[in-house]
Amino acid sequence: MASLQEIGLDPELFESAPGRASVVVRLPGQDPTRPALVLHGHLDVVPAQAEDWTVDPFAGEERDGMLWGRGAVDMKDMDAMILAVVRQMVREGRRPARDVIVAFFADEEAGGAFGARYLVDHEPHLFEGATEAVSEVGGFSVEVDGKRTYLLQTAEKGLAWLRLIADGRAGHGSQVNHDNAVTHLAEAIARIGAHRWPYVLTPTVDALLRGVADLTGLRFDAEDPEAIDALVAALGPAQKFVGATVRHTSNPTQLDAGYKANVIPGTASAAVDVRLLPGLEDEGMATLRELAGEHVRIEPIHQDISLEVPFSGDLVDAMVDAVQSEDPGATVLPYTLSGGTDNKSLARLGITGYGFAPLRLPPELDFSGMFHGVDERVPTDALLFGCRVLDRLMRTC
Template structure:
């Protein structure tokens, strides 16, 4: 049959518009899921399509390993994408155009690239008569870009047996090139692998007051009370809380870069981050918790003081710190403002020093011998939150080589999202080596 070009598979996947609008509204993943299932079948596997509701499709299959005594590994990747406004783009966002050494389109790095590299590995195995040592469960899921209710969270609720015995999982985001410079100016290529991620505790703040005419004095104005509370949250400087993943990042990246690492207090941590230069981006959002106001809602007419004002706060919580954070939130917002959870998913934390991490590091450095693999904690969240609830050690590992002057962070959810063709080929080789040997 011959191994398909990974860039062509990535382009084909991008051409399926799987836009997730949020709140249960979606273009649907069905056509992309059917394409993935066909590729899996062509590689000799037996995929199953699972849907909570029509067109919200998940694809699950299992690759048999040579040693049934080894616990299975889960590989999960989502097939939905966030919206894209074509008027802002250089190319149509669902064109899957290949040009200038890149595959362009929404989902190129988040995360149809990983879907393509994984499918390419499976075709390679089928062509060469190879396979993994342990069983590998593959889950291509819906709805990661919202809350997983049609994807990973639904799968573990309704089809938990598919993941029986799984010991570890890999998914987004990690294993990509971060270009930095050492203390003497020499280039250093870091490859961060996520061993943790902050929890999601999105909050709704509400306060009531006395409704009335906007022209009259009102000492019980809900808008004023809410704005003051939100300002206190926004201005608060959360203290440094070093989790195992973040501390290990500082120690290992510092050694690779040749910079002094001082973690003795908050100011020292901030100074260490400044010394790290571009590498600081890996950890700067995960040395602290965060409470970011994102939505304000109050009133319906300019001359009417409303009786209710509300705000939504994107709250991210480091492992082991939620109780401390919520107590401080309550102090900052005061007794006249109430809070409730809009979403509450706990942090994820897997062992840094494990055979899984060692195998990922080995696969990366086999393809880039001068690369340095470091653990890190993700600032946001992924479907790992669903699978970690089953006791699975979850890692962010979607390997990708990135060229100079390519800002990976600006690509995901950004305009003109694209992925380098050479990066896809690198990722395929790394993933092949890891899945074949772990």
């Protein structure tokens, strides 16, 4: 709030719950008749265990040309770039090409119920006239066969945090019990955790891997898992994201059963983090129900949609041009995010979202691996690069 008020803007603060505050301000554009653009980031971060880190994860320490701290890549880097660009534009008396709605949301790491989703449901007028949005997680560079390549996010997988619940016959731990809820649950979790989902290339992933094939000379064959694996591996550290987008994923994450070693409980439950490919959600959920089996029911903890939009159009052209103006000769390719963003909430208003937090990164930096990881950090010169790219984008899009 203060950073925006200091330059004469009048942002609005929305606190949907204690400690869950979002900030929104609208910048008038040169052409107010054009549809508005939403430029957004989330303010929350995931927890961090200080003893696991080289530095204090919440100190924001600058060391060896890097800014260290929880949220450095997810996504205080983008928040900082947005603030820097907006403050400079306003101070210099410049306007973006069209109206830009700048939004800093709460709660994204918990699904956005008290952040982007809350504002979309309760304050939709804030986004009136907006048709497109830009946020995380895309626009960062990777090296493909020695060629710097920027991954622009045009899709993200669907989200399903699911509760698996097994019911059985409670009883004494010494007795024979063939209707044991823990056994039913364990068998279901083992099947789901071990299931090898088949490879399916959605349009965005197909376009990305064809682009990688062009850059490397590797063979593209959508029906050959080994060829797909080779193309994914060519993306270096980014394969952590991309490798999870050639198929559904389902990872058991929590277990809960019983209250005493010699008591067979009547109920056992588990949580599973499922990410589903765009357009294939129903098929994925049907398979999960089969894997869970007859003794286990599935209930949603939190679910949200997948997104996939074309790698084309005026905004995409402007993003590509903004990157290549600052890094001539670079390649820009579309990709699918294995996680999710607040663009899911904005899509409920018909707003098309892209991931574009531009960063020119050293090829040896495991950027993808630092999302929710230890020793999260981002190069300071990458932040300066991103500010230049975002400034150009706001002037031209």
